[in-house]
Amino acid sequence: MIRRRARSDRKRCVTLVLQSNPLKRLTGLGFCAVAVSFAAPANAQSDEDLFVEANLLSIFYHELGHAAIDLLQLPVFGQEEDAADVASILLIDALYESETALDLAYDAASGFAAEAIAREEGGYDVAWWSEHGPDEQRFYNSVCLFYGADPEGREEFAEDMGLPEERAETCDYEYELAADSWGPVFDDLAGDGYPMVFSGQGDSLTTDLIAAEVEALNEDFAWPVSLTAVVEPCGEANAFYDPSGPEVIICTEFEPHLRMLFGLLD
Numbered sequence: 001m002i003r004r005r006a007r008s009d010r011k012r013c014v015t016l017v018l019q020s021n022p023l024k025r026l027t028g029l030g031f032c033a034v035a036v037s038f039a040a041p042a043n044a045q046s047d048e049d050l051f052v053e054a055n056l057l058s059i060f061y062h063e064l065g066h067a068a069i070d071l072l073q074l075p076v077f078g079q080e081e082d083a084a085d086v087a088s089i090l091l092i093d094a095l096y097e098s099e100t101a102l103d104l105a106y107d108a109a110s111g112f113a114a115e116a117i118a119r120e121e122g123g124y125d126v127a128w129w130s131e132h133g134p135d136e137q138r139f140y141n142s143v144c145l146f147y148g149a150d151p152e153g154r155e156e157f158a159e160d161m162g163l164p165e166e167r168a169e170t171c172d173y174e175y176e177l178a179a180d181s182w183g184p185v186f187d188d189l190a191g192d193g194y195p196m197v198f199s200g201q202g203d204s205l206t207t208d209l210i211a212a213e214v215e216a217l218n219e220d221f222a223w224p225v226s227l228t229a230v231v232e233p234c235g236e237a238n239a240f241y242d243p244s245g246p247e248v249i250i251c252t253e254f255e256p257h258l259r260m261l262f263g264l265l266d
């Protein structure tokens, strides 16, 4: 049984202002901006930092999905990249109390939308050949699963994110299937094994966040072998799972890339 973390665990004393629909610029549809404001203490993190933090966590959980698939030798019926995205959004839903999970899901899904905007603005075609689905598809898949985990409680989320009714109606089933598939894996990881080890230097947001996250995850999960989470420069804004370590590598270049993406969301 995974412990749900309170908002204070993430130092998220403040809920970020939710972005306007991130796909507005892609679709030309006029969704209303939804602003949820809370009394902000003086040390409130900026919306940009919260966006960066949520996306780094989402990416980290995605890479842990790859790690689990490899280290537990899980069968994958479909694209592994999709399975890792599913693991990520399920962990966001499972690990956090509902308000925090909602904040993280808005920002993590918006990250995919921002990637799509960046691609359009760069004049690049959709990489249909990629092992990853198109960013727009990853956006809708994440929104659908998170909505499907609590359709009654998250109707506003689905609306804000522009989830079409045709897709929304299958999301509770999609969530159930995903939870039935990954749930027993998360339960397995809650058993005996090795804690994750952190390796990284400096005091960037990425280093601090991943170091703290490794510590927090070690409360819930143990691994069949020693798994290291590394924050280091890689020469590109990316993250990897390297089975030869085994290591999850979060590149330091990701943080400035995410700050650029945040700037693309109105």
Ligand SMILES: [Zn+2]
Pocket (backbone or CB within 6 Å): 062, 063, 066, 081, 084
């Ligand atoms: Zn991946």
